[in-house]
Amino acid sequence: MSYMDALYGVACRLTRNPTEAEDLVQDALVKAMRARDQFQAGTNLKAWLFRILTNTFINKYRRGGLERSVLEGPDADPLADGWVSASTMRQLRDPETMALMPIVEGEVRRALDQLPAEFRLAVVLADVEEFSYEEIADIMGCPIGTVMSRLHRGRKLLQKSLYSHALALGIVKGEDVVGQPAPTAAKATDLGAYRAKKRGAA
């Protein structure tokens, strides 16, 4: 994949609009060409181009910067680190492709596009473009700790959203998203039933 493909793919997810993505890539690359004296040979060209793309996006579409949406986004309601049971998580995956179940995967783009921009960008830079945390911090202009928390929350929000989708499609059985898996979660796929049983025993 050339850098242009990589830039375009990320621009599509940033703008959520193919036409705007083309404009964004073009603006960024023209800026890069004009600023090419500032690029230090031997340093990471790809990261440099993505930093220009990110800054161009912020200047063009998000004058307030990436931070603003944190306040209005789902970050205000931090997701518990816990997740559904091991067997439910397993049902979301396709063992053959090592990816998500195809029917769940079809939903990934929509789920991604619903994330606040700074989570979306962090996740895409790490998981798709495989930048290191340090490079992402440089590209997004934030500390590494912020990168880590954006990545963590972004991935969890995506998984939560995809889990809801799978639930709606009946791929997985209903189970509360809880702070921690139930002690016997390895066996009890249905936490509700487990609790009912426990209540009955008490």
Add this chain to the structure above:
Amino acid sequence: MTAAGCRDYTHLLGAFSDGELEPEKQLEVESHVECCEGCRERVQLDEALRQSLKHTVKQAAPEALRARMAAAMRGELERGNAREDQRKKGGTAWRTIVPLATAAAFALAWGAMSRGPIAKSTAGDSVHAGLGDDLLADLVAEHSRPLPPERTDPQGVKDLGQYVGVPVRPSNLADRRANVHFVGGRVLPVHQERAAMLQYTVVQGSETRRVSVFIFDPRRIQVNDGDLTPHAVGTAQVRVGHSNGYSVAVMQNDGVGYALASDMDEDDTVEMAVASGAQ
């Protein structure tokens, strides 16, 4: 593993998968993940999400965008060219770059037009100065009087990698360009180490030119390329120059060292170097 144990680790699992934890912490989390089914599933779900994200996000830039960019780059280059001409009279390397700018691969064009090194190379004569490096001169000598190839089949040539310590991929060049033909490859002793030497012929008009690509482990074999002119190409740097009448180019990519000696001109040699290192 108890729930309390998981609580200590869940927030680290992402950084663990990304290989971003301190080595000690990485091992600690790994040993927890090995014995905790829940955390193992979390890691695998993260990985599944990563794979699916790749499928979703990766897409080729539309041809229209490539065309627009090529035009925009030509415009920028001409503007740069005009500035450059005003600053100093005389020829510049720009005219050799413009055809590259039309190439679809942005990285290639970018590398060739990175201004700093090029501006330096416009001094002209300095590029052709002697390289003063034995190893490079040795490689050029191997190119000018090549030993016959030991292997000609692609798999056999790939197997040379085990003697060299880095992957040897012979097909890249010939696959990319119809006028490039792969002749064969061999292992070459270089200063008590080994390199692979791949030989190609390139048909340019009525002429047939030869290119030797030397592939080596850059930790074992250091090529003194200080006298060569750097071209940033992608994240890699190609250094290019002349030695003993041949063009030479040196680059590293993904921990593999490449040195080229060829009968072609510098620009073509750079292009071949980039194609050699590209996967």
